[in-house]
Amino acid sequence: MLKSSVIFTLLxxxxxxxxxxxxxxxxxxxxxxxxLSLYTVASNDQTILQVPAAPANQAGTVLAQLxxxxxxxxxxxxxxxxxxxxxxxxxxAMLSEWFLRPEFLNYCAVLESxxxxxxxxxxxxxxxxxxxxxxxxxxxxxxxxxxxxxxSPTETPDVHFTLDIFYAMASISKLVKAxxxxxxxxxxxxxxxxxxxxxxxxxxxxxxxxxALQLANEPDLYGPHLKKQAxxxxxxxxxxxxxxxxxxxxxxxxxxxxxxCCMWDTNTVLNDGYLNFKxxxxxxxxxxxxxxxxxxxxxxVVPQDVFPNxxxxxxxxxxxxxxxxxxxxxxxxxxxxxxxxxxxxxCGGFPGVSDSFAASLWGVDYGLQMAYNNFTYALLxxxxxxxxxxxxxxxxxxMTKYRQWTTGAVFYANIVVAxxxxxxxASQVIDLQLDNNNENRAxxxxxxxxxxxxxxFINYVSNPGASDYTxxxxxxxxxxxxxxxxxxxxxxxxxRADSVSVKYNITWAGQTxxxxxxxxxxxxxxxEVQTIQCDTTTQLCDIPVxxxxxALVFLTDEAFTNSGGAAGDATGSTLTFATTVTTGKVHATxxxxxxxxxxxxxxxxxLGATSKGGALSSWAEQGVRMAGGVAQLWWxxxxxxxxxxxxxxxx
Ligand SMILES: *[C@@H]1O[C@H](CO)[C@@H](O)[C@H](O)[C@H]1NC(C)=O
Ligand SMILES: *[C@@H]1O[C@H](CO)[C@@H](O)[C@H](O)[C@H]1NC(C)=O
Ligand SMILES: *[C@@H]1O[C@H](CO)[C@@H](O)[C@H](O)[C@H]1NC(C)=O
Ligand SMILES: *[C@@H]1O[C@H](CO)[C@@H](O)[C@H](O)[C@H]1NC(C)=O
Numbered sequence: 001m002l003k004s005s006v007i008f009t010l011l012x013x014x015x016x017x018x019x020x021x022x023x024x025x026x027x028x029x030x031x032x033x034x035x036l037s038l039y040t041v042a043s044n045d046q047t048i049l050q051v052p053a054a055p056a057n058q059a060g061t062v063l064a065q066l067x068x069x070x071x072x073x074x075x076x077x078x079x080x081x082x083x084x085x086x087x088x089x090x091x092x093a094m095l096s097e098w099f100l101r102p103e104f105l106n107y108c109a110v111l112e113s114x115x116x117x118x119x120x121x122x123x124x125x126x127x128x129x130x131x132x133x134x135x136x137x138x139x140x141x142x143x144x145x146x147x148x149x150x151x152s153p154t155e156t157p158d159v160h161f162t163l164d165i166f167y168a169m170a171s172i173s174k175l176v177k178a179x180x181x182x183x184x185x186x187x188x189x190x191x192x193x194x195x196x197x198x199x200x201x202x203x204x205x206x207x208x209x210x211x212a213l214q215l216a217n218e219p220d221l222y223g224p225h226l227k228k229q230a231x232x233x234x235x236x237x238x239x240x241x242x243x244x245x246x247x248x249x250x251x252x253x254x255x256x257x258x259x260x261c262c263m264w265d266t267n268t269v270l271n272d273g274y275l276n277f278k279x280x281x282x283x284x285x286x287x288x289x290x291x292x293x294x295x296x297x298x299x300x301v302v303p304q305d306v307f308p309n310x311x312x313x314x315x316x317x318x319x320x321x322x323x324x325x326x327x328x329x330x331x332x333x334x335x336x337x338x339x340x341x342x343x344x345x346x347c348g349g350f351p352g353v354s355d356s357f358a359a360s361l362w363g364v365d366y367g368l369q370m371a372y373n374n375f376t377y378a379l380l381x382x383x384x385x386x387x388x389x390x391x392x393x394x395x396x397x398x399m400t401k402y403r404q405w406t407t408g409a410v411f412y413a414n415i416v417v418a419x420x421x422x423x424x425x426a427s428q429v430i431d432l433q434l435d436n437n438n439e440n441r442a443x444x445x446x447x448x449x450x451x452x453x454x455x456x457f458i459n460y461v462s463n464p465g466a467s468d469y470t471x472x473x474x475x476x477x478x479x480x481x482x483x484x485x486x487x488x489x490x491x492x493x494x495x496r497a498d499s500v501s502v503k504y505n506i507t508w509a510g511q512t513x514x515x516x517x518x519x520x521x522x523x524x525x526x527x528e529v530q531t532i533q534c535d536t537t538t539q540l541c542d543i544p545v546x547x548x549x550x551a552l553v554f555l556t557d558e559a560f561t562n563s564g565g566a567a568g569d570a571t572g573s574t575l576t577f578a579t580t581v582t583t584g585k586v587h588a589t590x591x592x593x594x595x596x597x598x599x600x601x602x603x604x605x606x607l608g609a610t611s612k613g614g615a616l617s618s619w620a621e622q623g624v625r626m627a628g629g630v631a632q633l634w635w636x637x638x639x640x641x642x643x644x645x646x647x648x649x650x651x
Contacts, residue, residue: 031621035202041385043393043406044516047352048501052308054463055440058547062435063540066445066452066475068485070428074447075372076331077426079181080115080563083367083417086341086379088124089183090145090159102227103405106521107392113568116425118176120537121379122169123183125215128227130159130185132198137162173209178616180206181340181379183214187227189240190247199248208464212256212282213375214340215244220263234264238273243328245280256283259340266326275333283376284330285340290319294347303350310344310353310362311460311500313442317431317491320369327374339370339378344410349389356459357497357506357548358391358411362544363413364550365458368420368444371429380410395517399587404520412506416495420456420552422563424448441545443471452485459545462500467547474517475555477539486539491560492530495550511567527567529560 004306108118109155125456137144142164145157172178185195216237223232258274260266261496266286291309293301309315323337330337344354353359363380370378382390391411395403421427423643427446434457436445444460461467477484493509504515511529513519534541545551554560 032391039401041396042351042388043385045351045355045388047303048503049304049307049352049356051462051499052160052311054461054467054547058440058459058461058463058467059469061472061542062438062441063479064434064443064445064455064457064471064473065479066432066455066473067480067482068450068476070447070450071430071445074428074430076373076376077428078376078421078639079425079427080418080421080423081111081117081119081177082115082371082375082377082421083363083414084119084121084377085380085414086121086381088382089122089130089161090124090126090143090157091382092122092143092161092165092383093621096144101394103392103394103519104173105175107407107411108172109566110521110523111414111418112176112178114415114564115421115424116423117178117354118178119181119211119377119379120169120178121181121183122165123181123217124341124381125217126159127183127214128185128217130183130198131194133160133162134197134201134202141524149234163201163205166201169204170207170209173206179209179211181211181214183217184244184248184255185512186216186219186240186244186430187222187488189243189475193247195244199250203249203254210254212254214259214285215241215255215257217500218261218287219258220260224263231491234269234272237269238276241274245277250280253278253280253282253335255280256285256338256340257281259285259287261287261341266323267306267329268645270326270333274327278333278335281335284326284333284335284337286323286326286337287306287341288319288323289344289346290315291345291348293345293350301345301350303352306345306350307353307358310358311462312439313365313437313458313460316362316365316369316440316442320366320373320375323370323375324373327387329496331374332535336376337374338376340579341379341381342366343389345389348383348387351388354387354389354408354410354503355503356500357502358500359408359410359457360412360416360495360497360506361408361460361500361548361550364416364456365442367413367417368429368442368456369431371417371421371427371442372431379588380414392519392521403517404514406516407504407519407521409503409506412495412508412512415508416456416550419493419495419563419568420444420446420454422446422448422454422559424453424562427453441469448559452555454552454554454563456550457543457545458550459547460500462548464498464547465608469545469547471543471545471551472538472540473534473543473553473555474540484539486534486541487555488536489533490541490543491554491557492532492543493528493552493554494530494546495552496546497548500548509566510513523567529566535569578588583601 111118128284136158142162144160146160147157169180184198190196199213202213219237222228223230228236255596258266258269260269270284291301291306293300327337342360343349367378380391385393385396387412389406391414392408393406395405427448430445432443432445434441444456445452446454455473457471459467459469475485476482477486495506495508497506506512508523511523511525513523532541532543543551543553555562
């Protein structure tokens, strides 16, 4: 097994950026403590909800019968970067602030070493009026923001960004095989040539790491949000789309649209004429959240009330199944279909839900359900500090000196899905409708080239010891009258926590990303992989699925190795980026304006209902201020690392 540990000491000892193989882990300074109760931001919320009552009779044994050669109804092939991230453009000053931070690179490396790549979308509400400042901003910053110029009550800031963002993205791609979606400004319909420049430079700088350019963002809200005329219609949208495509420097299918979220029906839009643009489209995309936390006051959703909704396989099926027809329409037109933006709930998610182990279980189920329903990517949205659902969050600005990052519970879903799909690039997922489609559990099989390679089982019930179940996995064999292809032994990894309510004490194969403000983006602890002997007489493999947990079963040794082995490092390509020094560097300003106006309301309250960020609204006005010179320095370090990694991998 090859393993290269590259020490990446940003901003320190640039003359000798690579130390020996030992990794120095930053530990919180003993000299500074801060009262966390000062922070009322969502990402510091400590709500622990009550565990929902356990349904009766959830112990026992259930058969998971697989078939050699494949199964009827499998989803189309997807790659291990299937479940990725979506980042608002104006939050993406973290392209310089976060993205080239070792913590961010570590999170990406954790996924890349299991799934082979990482998928990230940069876009959202702010993309629509963003200006590419090719010659740089007057301030010298990567991103400048100006008070919105339109009548929109959400006051989305106008973002002026420089080419530095694309260069940062390209550098990241070289380090951790990130592939990108990027949003094109749509509101001006390229009347100023700006959208054309964005397209030109995105293509030129990102090259083959650019998956697609998102054309328009939630056009069904352009009217309600007064970004366009109040009665902005589907016909208006088609006319604008036509105008844009004629002006943009594209001759190939490289766009993603129509990115509808809330008011219009995607299938109707496709059938009404959007598919006329198919020669320019690579992806048909949608945006959807299963719930929202937009309402305030008496209408506010009570998190405890919705908690059980995230512990139910039927709910996951019901959210995704309506899109199966959208995928079919897309595939018939020769296009891929994807979820450009989603998470547990829009308007920031729910405290105690979006940041709990329930979200980990739900995220695994939701991701695999989308793969089964023929999505080709699904991207979990990020906000700033004031959301509950982030896969990971840096510490608040004035704590970056003595705190590390917080890993969100939902990030464990990214890990498990990456590993369940592996690096083969063509995994086909099927929902086994385990136990007569019991809503309290879920089972999926993953096939590659007709071979059953992995299976995933979820136990949603939080009643340790009393609601554990055993799944008996068979491939062909006795129950079917077909030749027995059940392996003689399998390897199993578990995603575990004491209950569905916890936020941090979550382990994947015995390893954890750690407590709040304690993560450097890596898994710590000894990896634990169970080897389970199958019964050669009954031709069944008995897999315990404890309450609550996810079990990932590797049906072949090749699949285990292909998914990164015990701890995601079997290929030797895992980078570790040490955080020794960067925690001493303070100037990231988390953008709450972008967050507050970001996406996803379901249309019932389109106007001004998104300002949840009162606590730090002054930060929003500050915007993001980044010294361009520092960003340049980071890239040069990043590129140097690449050279070393290349050498290590070839050894
Ligand atoms: C950090 O900033 C927040 C928001 O301005 C403030 O309430 C808090 O007191 C600051 N904390 C420290 C430790 O400086
Ligand atoms: C996914 O696509 C395949 C091939 O087009 C099809 O056979 C299958 O039924 C689709 N799945 C769903 C859930 O629609
Ligand atoms: C989580 O784990 C830490 C470290 O092992 C431990 O100190 C803490 O008590 C645990 N918290 C809970 C809620 O179990
Ligand atoms: C939108 O959300 C509101 C508030 O949660 C809910 O009452 C309404 O039914 C939802 N509408 C749609 C179309 O989902």
